[in-house]
Amino acid sequence: MPTITASAVQELRTKTGVGMMACKKALIEVNGDIKEAIKYLREKGLSNAAKKAERATKEGSVFIQISDDHKTGVILEINCETDFVAKNDDFLETGNYLAQTILAQNNVDHKDDLANLKLENFNNFQEYLSEKILKTGENLVVKNLQKIKTSGFLSQYIHLNGKIGVLVEFSADVDSTLGKDISMQIAASNPLYVAPSDMPAADVEKEKEIIKKQVLNEGKPANIVDKIVLGKLSKYYKEVCLLEQAFVKNPDKAVKQILPAGIKINTFVRLALV
The missing domain is CATH 1.10.8.10 (Ubiquitin-associated (UBA) domain)
Structure with missing residues (x-):
């Protein structure tokens, strides 16, 4: 040699x-x-x-795999060039195979870990991806990848044939209906945080300043400005915080009001191509 x-x-x-x-x-x-x-x-x-691999990728799909015990889950976004390929069986099989393989291996939690992925008949992930690029005739890119491991419970939802995918972590076991409902809520409402307490303090102060300037520009009396700011901030939380949002299946209640006692939503991941 x-x-x-x-x-x-x-x-x-x-x-x-x-x-x-x-x-x-x-x-x-x-x-x-x-x-x-x-x-x-x-x-x-x-x-x-x-x-x-130099060509732009604007289409694609989100793939999710969860272990049988609902303790480990993978959410994966793969991009391609055209919607035609995004709906192709080979592309969909590739995405599901990768999600399943990542789920089964302990050394891949994020996109940067893909070099560690072991794939049968391939030396590495890049070699595998190159073959799939040749087979589809389009550039393929893993844009996002997250794995969640929990002692609680994971639920998931795929919307619009893979254009939106959601993976949610609960603090303990929940029934499948509630898990799907919360996942659908996130898919539809696109919250940024679970609760107001998850919002960085600097972002809260920035939002307060924006609201305060708006209120002052409206000519409101100075002695009630702070009260108005708090009210508007509460409305803002209802837009960006999952627990504060109106529940899509019963808008008279907030999401936090439909959770069973003792159940918390620890985190969620929402990936979208729309």
Whole structure:
């Protein structure tokens, strides 16, 4: 076997955009000749995959997988170039396979961890992705990835054929109906926080200042400005905080009022392509 230097691998990678492992393999196959390695990669189609990887991706889908005990969940957004591919069975199978594989492995919690992902018949994730890019004919990008592990309970909801996905963590077991209802609430209302207490203090003060300026510009008496600000801030919380929002299935109640005693919503993740 010829000795392949790191600088040769890097040079080939720079010229082709192909992953390091594939570049090293190509150099080994052609006894270290850079020009022949480029030809080898073109024949294998990997160079074309790298070129596709520069193209914009605005379509795609959200994928979710939850363990049978509802203690671990993965939410994953994969982007492609066209809606046609986003609805293609191969693309959907790829997304579901990745979500299932990530769920089963303990060393991948975020997008930056994908280099750790073990995939059967592939040296690494990038090699796997390059093959899928060639198969679909479009650039594919993992835009978002989060894994939640809990001692509580996870629920999920997919809306608009994968255009919106929600993963919710409860503090303890809940029935499937409530879990779905809360997930649908998040999908529809797009809250930014679970509760007002989750909003950073600096953001609260900034919002207060904005409201105060609005009130003063309306010419309200100075002695009632603070009271009006608090009232408007409360309305703002109802827009951006899940627990304060009107429950979509019964607007007469806030979300916090429909939760069973002792049950809390710890966190949620909402991914959307719309």
